[in-house]
Amino acid sequence: MLRSRPRSRLRAAFTAPSTPLLLAGQTLATVLGIVGVRFGGYGLTWADTVSHTVLPLAAAWAFTCCAIVAAERRRPTEAVWPMLLAAGLCMLLLLGGIKNQLVFQIAFLSDWLVMGAIAHVMTDFARGAAYPRLRRALVVAGYVTTGPCVLVWFVTAGGLSARPRDLLAEIQVDTVSVDTADIVFSMLPTIVYVVGLGLFCVRWATASRILRRGWTTVLLGNIGMTGVYVYTGLMIMVPALRSTYGTGIAASRVGLAVWPLFLLAGLVRARAGRSVAADLAAELGHAPPPPGRLQGALARALGDPSLRLVYYRPAHRDYVDPDGRPTPLPESGPDRTVTVLAGVGAIVHDPALDESPDLVRAVAATARLLMENERLHAEVRAQLAQVRASRARIVEAGVTARRKIERDLHDGAQQRLVTLALMLRIARGQVPEGDASLAAAIDEAAIELRHAIGELRELARGIHPAVLTEAGLSSALVSLAERSTAPAEVVEVPEGRYPPGVEEAVYFVVSESLANAAKHAGDAARVTITVVAGLHGGRQTMTVEIADDGNGGADASRGSGLRGLADRVEALDGTLTVHSPVGHGTRVLAELPCAS
Amino acid sequence: MTATGSPVTVVLVDDHEGYRRLATRLLTAWGYAVVGEAADGPGAVDAVRTLRPDLVLLDVQLPGFDGFTAAGLIREDDAGVGIVLISGRDRADYGDRVVRAQADGYVAKEELSPQSLAAVLATARRAARGNAEPA
Numbered sequence: 001m002l003r004s005r006p007r008s009r010l011r012a013a014f015t016a017p018s019t020p021l022l023l024a025g026q027t028l029a030t031v032l033g034i035v036g037v038r039f040g041g042y043g044l045t046w047a048d049t050v051s052h053t054v055l056p057l058a059a060a061w062a063f064t065c066c067a068i069v070a071a072e073r074r075r076p077t078e079a080v081w082p083m084l085l086a087a088g089l090c091m092l093l094l095l096g097g098i099k100n101q102l103v104f105q106i107a108f109l110s111d112w113l114v115m116g117a118i119a120h121v122m123t124d125f126a127r128g129a130a131y132p133r134l135r136r137a138l139v140v141a142g143y144v145t146t147g148p149c150v151l152v153w154f155v156t157a158g159g160l161s162a163r164p165r166d167l168l169a170e171i172q173v174d175t176v177s178v179d180t181a182d183i184v185f186s187m188l189p190t191i192v193y194v195v196g197l198g199l200f201c202v203r204w205a206t207a208s209r210i211l212r213r214g215w216t217t218v219l220l221g222n223i224g225m226t227g228v229y230v231y232t233g234l235m236i237m238v239p240a241l242r243s244t245y246g247t248g249i250a251a252s253r254v255g256l257a258v259w260p261l262f263l264l265a266g267l268v269r270a271r272a273g274r275s276v277a278a279d280l281a282a283e284l285g286h287a288p289p290p291p292g293r294l295q296g297a298l299a300r301a302l303g304d305p306s307l308r309l310v311y312y313r314p315a316h317r318d319y320v321d322p323d324g325r326p327t328p329l330p331e332s333g334p335d336r337t338v339t340v341l342a343g344v345g346a347i348v349h350d351p352a353l354d355e356s357p358d359l360v361r362a363v364a365a366t367a368r369l370l371m372e373n374e375r376l377h378a379e380v381r382a383q384l385a386q387v388r389a390s391r392a393r394i395v396e397a398g399v400t401a402r403r404k405i406e407r408d409l410h411d412g413a414q415q416r417l418v419t420l421a422l423m424l425r426i427a428r429g430q431v432p433e434g435d436a437s438l439a440a441a442i443d444e445a446a447i448e449l450r451h452a453i454g455e456l457r458e459l460a461r462g463i464h465p466a467v468l469t470e471a472g473l474s475s476a477l478v479s480l481a482e483r484s485t486a487p488a489e490v491v492e493v494p495e496g497r498y499p500p501g502v503e504e505a506v507y508f509v510v511s512e513s514l515a516n517a518a519k520h521a522g523d524a525a526r527v528t529i530t531v532v533a534g535l536h537g538g539r540q541t542m543t544v545e546i547a548d549d550g551n552g553g554a555d556a557s558r559g560s561g562l563r564g565l566a567d568r569v570e571a572l573d574g575t576l577t578v579h580s581p582v583g584h585g586t587r588v589l590a591e592l593p594c595a596s
Numbered sequence: 597m598t599a600t601g602s603p604v605t606v607v608l609v610d611d612h613e614g615y616r617r618l619a620t621r622l623l624t625a626w627g628y629a630v631v632g633e634a635a636d637g638p639g640a641v642d643a644v645r646t647l648r649p650d651l652v653l654l655d656v657q658l659p660g661f662d663g664f665t666a667a668g669l670i671r672e673d674d675a676g677v678g679i680v681l682i683s684g685r686d687r688a689d690y691g692d693r694v695v696r697a698q699a700d701g702y703v704a705k706e707e708l709s710p711q712s713l714a715a716v717l718a719t720a721r722r723a724a725r726g727n728a729e730p731a
Contacts, residue, residue: 475690
């Protein structure tokens with residue numbers, strides 16, 4: 001149904017640890033940690049133990065929750081494993097409250113490495129496709145500066161032989177003395193954070209509206225966390241700030257516990273955004289938008305104004321747009337993504353939505369039924385358009401064929417009869433004086449020939465009014481009005497030429513209406529003919545009105561003449577209406593689409 | 597015949613060679629002098645310009661440009677020449693173009709006769725006098 005993404009499914013399998021196992025393990029570790037710190041050798045009371053362990057524990061649990069929520073969404077982009085790593089390292093921080101050489105060293109290194117894990121989460125959270133190399137470099141740099149670098153620094157500074165101290169009690173330390181190595185090594189992770197924050201800002205600024213919603217909270221958290229780490233870095237570097245060491249450590253511990261909450265809020269908010277979209281889609285399900293509007297509704301639901309729908313036509317094995325116009329299925333590219341719904345069609349949308357495929361999938365699932373419905377509409381519209389086009393072609397071909405027959409009659413038989421008439425005239429001139437019977441025979445033949453020519457002309461005119469070809473619509477209507485039995489006047493008619501089918505239809509509408517007026521309108525009736533070409537409802541239209549002030553009472557459904565006219569007009573996608581109230585004249589109104 | 601007794605000179609314009617041949621025979625028999633022929637619009641204008649006839653019989657449907665256009669050009673060159681349009685079609689098939697044309701009259705091809713020509717020319721002369729009188 002959706003684009004297959006085998007790689008992400010593979011990754012999702014790796015990023016889905018068992019939640020109950022995780023919680024059980026963490027609970028056990030929490031209990032062990034608290035007990036360990038209470039009896040760790042620093043002689044703490046239960047109250048001290050709680051105050052020492054509360055922040056690392058809060059941080060660890062917050063990270064675990066984030067990991068669970070992110071994993072539940074099966075999103076490879078939201079850094080489940082680094083979150084779990086951060087949670088584990090936070091738990092290891094508790095070891096700092098146990099008076100033992102090795103355990104102290106592990107806790108010390110964990111305290112630094114957790115910064116690397118956080119930098120990893122920050123960089124990988126909702127990472128999208130932008131700057132993949134810079135991102136990887138940042139993650140690696142984060143771990144290197146907080147892992148191996150710190151280890152080297154620790155060893156060279158004689159940390160291996162240093163006496164263990166209560167790391168959880170460092171909040172209470174007033175001031176520290178530092179050397180150059182301390183400054184260098186504590187500044188390195190800070191640089192990673194600042195660059196990481198910059199990257200996140202760029203991602204946030206370029207994200208689609210619906211994604212940004214969840215990310216804003218995370219951005220605020222990142223700004224705060226980076227601020228804390230910049231401060232602790234400066235605190236080591238700037239001598240004047242060294243006296244605030246304890247405060248800085250406290251701030252970083254608080255930050256460690258609070259930052260995951262921003263992350264969590266961001267995840268939940270993004271989900272809320274998602275459910276808003278899902279609600280919207282569900283709403284569409286309850287009250288289907290009018291045909292053709294689904295595209296706009298989906299564009300609004302997904303916050304992507306460039307969204308387009310295409311529908312599949314199984315019978316033709318092709319795609320049409322919502323208006324039924326055939327259109328090729330676009331290919332996914334840097335500026336759009338095509339989500340195909342098998343058998344129904346496809347949603348063409350902003351690639352920014354790729355970052356929330358579950359959102360697109362949720363909306364697509366809801367929209368599927370409506371799309372199926374719309375697809376049928378689009379198909380009907382496409383068929384209708386084809387039928388109209390073929391009908392128009394048939395009409396036009398008919399007109400062209402009749403024009404040709406008329407022209408052939410005129411150029412062929414008619415021409416020969418005319419020549420024959422002249423020949424008879426010559427023969428008549430050569431009849432010897434006194435041969436009255438021959439003269440009479442030739443005269444008779446000439447009269448008969450004249451009738452034949454007249455009848456042939458009438459026949460040709462019935463096939464196609466030559467006046468349209470020879471003189472154009474305007475002249476044709478004027479001459480119709482002049483020959484009309486009922487007094488008629490052409491009020492307005494556009495000069496210029498129009499498609500033969502349209503000209504012919506207008507001609508017959510006028511000539512039939514004049515004939516009707518002469519027959520039914522009464523002796524005193526006067527007829528006006530008005531033809532106007534112009535834009536009408538967005539399309540080029542020719543409007544024909546034949547109005548008389550006669551008896552009225554004409555019935556379009558009864559007279560086959562008017563019915564025939566309506567057919568002729570409707571064949572060209574036009575409309576014919578007849579207003580004929582008894583005693584108030586008759587008004588025939590035809591509207592024909594025409595591209596002049 | 598003109599007032600001086602010399603025959604009326606005619607240029608005959610039609611794209612059908614057969615019709616020209618027969619019409620020339622008839623016109624000659626009726627006492628006209630067919631001084632030139634043309635088979636298309638531009639040819640008609642040239643022939644009238646060089647031959648200066650008294651009368652042009654001008655087919656409406658011609659290659660090049662049609663008889664209406666040719667009539668206008670001929671009239672520009674020579675205001676006095678008589679121009680009679682001839683056609684195998686009914687006059688009504690040209691709508692109001694015949695009336696608007698720079699011609700003295702219209703005769704259906706099969707109706708060509710001294711009487712019909714005289715009649716349209718007489719009508720044209722009457723109309724011209726009618727127009728001139730109020731001036």
